[in-house]
Amino acid sequence: MSSRTPKPSDDEALQSGRRRATINDVARLAGVSKKTVSRVINRSPSVRPETREKIEAVIAQYGYAPDPQARGLAFRRSFLIGLIYDNPNPQYVVNMQLGLLDGMRGSGFELVVHPCDRGSTTLVPDIRAFIERQKLFGVVLTPSVSEDEAVAEMLREIGCEYVRVASIAVDAEAHSIVTRDRHGGLLAGRHLAGLGHRRVGFISGPDRFRSSHERRGGFEDGLKEHGAALAADCVAEGAYTFESGMEAAARLLALKDRPTAIFAGNDEMAAGVLHAARQAGLSVPGDLSVIGFDDFQIASRVWPALTTIRAPTREIGRVAADRLLGVTEGDRRDPEWRMPSLVVRESTAPPKG
Amino acid sequence: MSSRTPKPSDDEALQSGRRRATINDVARLAGVSKKTVSRVINRSPSVRPETREKIEAVIAQYGYAPDPQARGLAFRRSFLIGLIYDNPNPQYVVNMQLGLLDGMRGSGFELVVHPCDRGSTTLVPDIRAFIERQKLFGVVLTPSVSEDEAVAEMLREIGCEYVRVASIAVDAEAHSIVTRDRHGGLLAGRHLAGLGHRRVGFISGPDRFRSSHERRGGFEDGLKEHGAALAADCVAEGAYTFESGMEAAARLLALKDRPTAIFAGNDEMAAGVLHAARQAGLSVPGDLSVIGFDDFQIASRVWPALTTIRAPTREIGRVAADRLLGVTEGDRRDPEWRMPSLVVRESTAPPKG
DNA sequence: CCGACGTGAGACACCGGTGTCAATGCTGCG
DNA sequence: CGCAGCATTGACACCGGTGTCTCACGTCGG
DSSP states (O other): OOSOOOOHHHHHHHHTTSSOOOHHHHHHHHTSOHHHHHHHHTTOSOSOHHHHHHHHHHHHHHTOOOOHHHHHHHHTSOSEEEEEEOOSOHHHHHHHHHHHHHHHTTTTOEEEEEEOOTTOTTHHHHHHHHHHHHTOSEEEEOTTGGGOHHHHHHHHHHTOEEEEEESSOOSOGGGEEEOOHHHHHHHHHHHHHHHTOOSEEEEEOOTTOHHHHHHHHHHHHHHHHTTOOOOGGGEEEOOSSHHHHHHHHHHHHTSTTOOSEEEESSHHHHHHHHHHHHHTTOOTTTTOEEEEEEOOHHHHHSSSOOEEEEOOHHHHHHHHHHHHTTOOTTTSSOGGGGSOEEEOOSSOOOOOO | OOSOOOOHHHHHHHHTTSSOOOHHHHHHHHTSOHHHHHHHHTTOSOSOHHHHHHHHHHHHHHTOOOOHHHHHHHHTSOSEEEEEEOOSOHHHHHHHHHHHHHHHTTTTOEEEEEEOOTTOTTHHHHHHHHHHHHTOSEEEEOTTGGGOHHHHHHHHHHTOEEEEEESSOOSOGGGEEEOOHHHHHHHHHHHHHHHTOOSEEEEEOOTTOHHHHHHHHHHHHHHHHTTOOOOGGGEEEOOSSHHHHHHHHHHHHTSTTOOSEEEESSHHHHHHHHHHHHHTTOOTTTTOEEEEEEOOHHHHHSSSOOEEEEOOHHHHHHHHHHHHTTOOTTTSSOGGGGSOEEEOOSSOOOOOO
């Protein structure tokens, strides 16, 4: 009994559940030192099995759980994981959160959310302050912050664990989760060209998003497989927003030789394309096929429901959490399940005539 | 100088910024005890102005910020706020998060997200474990967990600060933020009846959501103002989901004397109504007016764009954070800005003939 | 001039864990 | 039988703050 005996009232509170057990209580009740209890908690191998069992019995009996704050203070590190994002799409954010929580369940870690502004001049110090203040265990970065090298460098400098979710490998394997946007684009290209479309349009996301380029690159590859190609005048830049999609589509549909199909960089913009088509008096998919990217809720809410590329955002989130927490099994297991896939609905059809 | 002098290497690290300053450093450099520094941090009045200034100068010079974990350990409380929700709508969740973060900015608190399952039999113990483990400062509950009395009682029992966001006052004023769904329903009723609709339909949310009843109640009030009423056969129960809205609408549209307008409990279901109308060969708003609730992104993405009731979710979030952190000014200032409001788009029109 | 009193500040223990190092007991070997 | 060597365990300091109590130092009234 290394620690001072508690006042009777304290012990009473513990018995009745009004007070949570601490490591001192467990040590006292098990008749060992708190350090040994600490060893059991941390799975140190140098504890005799019978001692371990005795301690574990007390832990179970009183439902003891170590205090993350005290533990963190001693470890100089908290049990919090930060999600740092700069993404206008709520669907993406929520799915990513759900995926991360899937991967963190039962780990004792919690998720702290931190939206930020990629364009801010104080981006790096802001993120740094956030991490250092809370002594975060690690952070997950999603596009487009994940594509910022200055942020990554700062993270390395301060020694913070991190995982970057991006459409290409932007970092060492341990820090990078690839979303294979290029493959998604390929599926879109194959699908449209396979239906017989030859003059097709593409609406990209913002230039600063790596995914904009990957989706386009894959798209062109897919078209090529069927002998089609993306004409320069059929490319318009959007901003991954509904309005930008609508405007970009209006431009494409105003061309003399207008495309018979449009691949929009995400579902939001694809919804904008549908509106533009309606305003131009074109029917979808009769006069114009439309394909999106993401397969978020909106894809099935609009009319006609969008053919789109499903991005496994939630699954990606789970893998990111696993990676951060050092879980490695299941990660390589069948990488297919976290590849983008084609979801055919009603917005695509062969071209007329 | 109460604390031991650090090794020269430590001091060097501090100077170069490689090590963050602690309260001991500040105390030593200011020539006071750490307790006095603590007093300055906590705005204790019993510090002489000149002493305070001296300490504040050192704090500013070294960019000292107290460690939330150490502080939390001593306070027996963390600087984390939990968002506990059970809401299938990502738009709602993200807007609420943004609002909370608005209110928390600069406070030194962080937001931890915690989705849960209202239907789970272990709901109360799960939430309790979450709070006690992290010693949360407080939590924000949103519908429908916010309407669970067992959860609220547990929170009171363990002495956790909390704010419940709900459509009616479910608790003492300090713990309750009212979203005035009834008023929103009223606006919808006035709008439809004002346009001349007399036979109108209503699709409610799930029974366990208080908002389902409030929106309906307000709706009936609004109809009554114009001498209209909600017939019993024109009410269908949905689940606040797209599919449920579609199914409920299909039932209403199959009535012999079908309604000329439908008020759906939220935008997701309203989108479902649009699909059902299309399948029934009805044009909106020509043959059928549709009005939703929330004014989330989807409302303007569908076609025709939805007339809907805008719920100021983000603003509500900000108020919730203010309330939790004890900010009271600005709270009562102009309550209008956080009332639901009518947004007229293209899905409503006077009935034919 | 003296004692009561209020104010500002420090000493010390404590919050609930972990790191370091020394002590203990047991085993195997010369 | 004596001792090196390993496996276990504990004592103690420490992580970076706060609560409690004490003390030194005026000030003021009698």
